[in-house]
Amino acid sequence: MKKKILSIFIFSHALFSYGQDCLNVGYCGGKNLDNISINVKGKQWVDAAIYLPAEYLKAYAGADITSVRAALTNRIGIDTLRAWVRTDLKAENIASGEVTNKSNPQLKKNWNDIKLNIPVKIAEGKGLYIGFSYYQNRDADVISFVGNGMPNTFFFHRSQEAEWEDMHAKGILSVEAVVKGQSLPTYDASVIDATVKRGDDGLSMKAFVYNAGTKDIKGFDLRVNGPDGLEPVSKHFDNEIAVGKVSELTFDLPYTDMNTGLDFPLDLSVVSVANGEDVNSSNDSRQAAFVFAKKVLLEEFTGIGCGYCPGLVHHISEALDVEKYRQNTYVVCHHSGYRSDRFTLPIDEEYLWLYNDNGSYGAPNMMCNRQPYVMHTGGMSPVWKPQNGNDVKNVIEREMKSDAYVTFTKVEGKHDEANKKITVRLEGMKSREFSEHPVRLTVYLTENGINGSDQTDYFNLYGGNFIHNHVVRGYNSTWGEVIDWKDKSFDYEVSFPIKDEWVKNNLEVIAVINAYDSKDPANCRVENVDGITFPAITGIQHVNNTSDASTVVKEYYNIEGIKIQNPENAHGLVIIKEKMTDGRVVTKKIMQ
Numbered sequence: 001m002k003k004k005i006l007s008i009f010i011f012s013h014a015l016f017s018y019g020q021d022c023l024n025v026g027y028c029g030g031k032n033l034d035n036i037s038i039n040v041k042g043k044q045w046v047d048a049a050i051y052l053p054a055e056y057l058k059a060y061a062g063a064d065i066t067s068v069r070a071a072l073t074n075r076i077g078i079d080t081l082r083a084w085v086r087t088d089l090k091a092e093n094i095a096s097g098e099v100t101n102k103s104n105p106q107l108k109k110n111w112n113d114i115k116l117n118i119p120v121k122i123a124e125g126k127g128l129y130i131g132f133s134y135y136q137n138r139d140a141d142v143i144s145f146v147g148n149g150m151p152n153t154f155f156f157h158r159s160q161e162a163e164w165e166d167m168h169a170k171g172i173l174s175v176e177a178v179v180k181g182q183s184l185p186t187y188d189a190s191v192i193d194a195t196v197k198r199g200d201d202g203l204s205m206k207a208f209v210y211n212a213g214t215k216d217i218k219g220f221d222l223r224v225n226g227p228d229g230l231e232p233v234s235k236h237f238d239n240e241i242a243v244g245k246v247s248e249l250t251f252d253l254p255y256t257d258m259n260t261g262l263d264f265p266l267d268l269s270v271v272s273v274a275n276g277e278d279v280n281s282s283n284d285s286r287q288a289a290f291v292f293a294k295k296v297l298l299e300e301f302t303g304i305g306c307g308y309c310p311g312l313v314h315h316i317s318e319a320l321d322v323e324k325y326r327q328n329t330y331v332v333c334h335h336s337g338y339r340s341d342r343f344t345l346p347i348d349e350e351y352l353w354l355y356n357d358n359g360s361y362g363a364p365n366m367m368c369n370r371q372p373y374v375m376h377t378g379g380m381s382p383v384w385k386p387q388n389g390n391d392v393k394n395v396i397e398r399e400m401k402s403d404a405y406v407t408f409t410k411v412e413g414k415h416d417e418a419n420k421k422i423t424v425r426l427e428g429m430k431s432r433e434f435s436e437h438p439v440r441l442t443v444y445l446t447e448n449g450i451n452g453s454d455q456t457d458y459f460n461l462y463g464g465n466f467i468h469n470h471v472v473r474g475y476n477s478t479w480g481e482v483i484d485w486k487d488k489s490f491d492y493e494v495s496f497p498i499k500d501e502w503v504k505n506n507l508e509v510i511a512v513i514n515a516y517d518s519k520d521p522a523n524c525r526v527e528n529v530d531g532i533t534f535p536a537i538t539g540i541q542h543v544n545n546t547s548d549a550s551t552v553v554k555e556y557y558n559i560e561g562i563k564i565q566n567p568e569n570a571h572g573l574v575i576i577k578e579k580m581t582d583g584r585v586v587t588k589k590i591m592q
Helices: 054-060 309-320 323-327 346-355 389-401
Strands: 009-011 017-019 022-026 031-033 044-052 064-072 078-086 095-100 110-121 128-136 155-157 175-180 189-199 202-211 220-225 233-237 246-252 267-273 285-287 289-292 296-301 329-334 365-368 374-376 379-381 406-416 421-430 440-447 471-475 489-497 507-514 526-533 551-557 573-580 585-591
Touching (some): 022 054, 044 175, 064 078, 064 128, 078 110, 128 175, 189 267, 189 285, 202 220, 202 267, 296 309, 296 346, 296 526, 309 329, 323 329, 329 440, 346 471, 365 389, 406 526, 421 507, 421 526, 440 489, 471 489
Parallel strands (some): 189 289, 296 329
Antiparallel strands (some): 017 022, 022 175, 044 155, 078 095, 078 128, 189 202, 202 246, 220 233, 406 421, 406 585, 421 489, 440 471, 573 585
């Protein structure tokens, strides 16, 4: 059966306005996730909510909440969705409404607009919970949450026997109150999300500003504030934001300390609106989340006897012809899904579980950061088949644009020729948790450039000159070793034996930071990846017991290979080449 690839994000862009007497009020800005979320087991009622405190609702005092908008990632296993307003999570509903599989309008995927049985008057000085409950008749994962959460943006009640959980660390719940009134905010620029991203080129701020009022905005000023002693950054933008629309902005930050915003968070605020007074200060500011640039892991399911598999290789090669994708993407091939062959290792067979298709497999197929893109018979799965190079480009682009909450700060290694092994040392850091399960580190040793004259190629794409690349030669663990965090940092070392028949200069070590949920193939995402080739590890032809060797020359290069003259002032990814007294050349990557 042909599987349809699901789109990942639906950007409804914001606080839709139904006219000047109606606004949507919440934290998500009209954004919802069309992807896997939180898996809940069994037949039961499940609840989720946000809290709008009195200060937040002050600008809407006297208006009525007439409906609730709630978004679902899918409606599989769901037959009833009930929206409500409460004064407390455990209190009775002040008002409610519902849609079902048989109602008109009908329960649906994405946004559901649910009219309340009675309007709820917003009173000054009182906060309200806006939420929904749904009944699932089987295991389900339908909760939509987006962006970087903050307090009050996501509460979750996974069963009637459990306690309510504060889940704002996962993101912002996609739910909004529909507010109607005659005196709603006119000019109201609201910061719905902000991130400080650390990349190879330094620090940048990404902001999402939406027009939460009833009049168009013709420009605005933002300011970044930090702890005492840190110079604020002020920016003016001429961007026009129509009512109910979002403006996404990215700008560089001048700070040279690459941890600025990590230990001492930065705040992003709307200072002013160019063509009027911002009448609602409650949504002007928020703390920026600290994130890292994300790299991409592509994993192929393939086989020597699979005549269609060279087609997928061609699609991936086409995508990696684009330099920015090639520089930020790593590929690993698993020889399974079709049938085992001379390259198949136990890990390849174990990864067939990720198909989540009740024992049905196939090749060629692919995963991109193990993001769940398709619905198989067992549920959501990260395994799918791109139809062309553009499909591959699109998923790489989406992953590169997304945020990572962990990164590698050092990838270095050494070659022990006498004992025929390479040892790789990895260091990394996190800005926050990204999984409810212990985060793991999976390390692969792969080989490129292997003669593929035995590869079946139905369309003769390679004219009998197929080359096997990205073949797994070794690994530390199928699902990775649990990371031993030391506060926000980790270090890890692993060694791989090298066989004589392998071409050393074609070897590459690929390190992956990933989640693993033994009960859910869709919850095993890759958060970040990095790697180092054998030539970059050492460039060594002779290694002896030379622990007493010292460095003669040390040279520094940036990611483009340009020599850095003043390394003490460099920031981002720095490549260090050390020439040793014994003739060795040792290459390291560090983030500074």
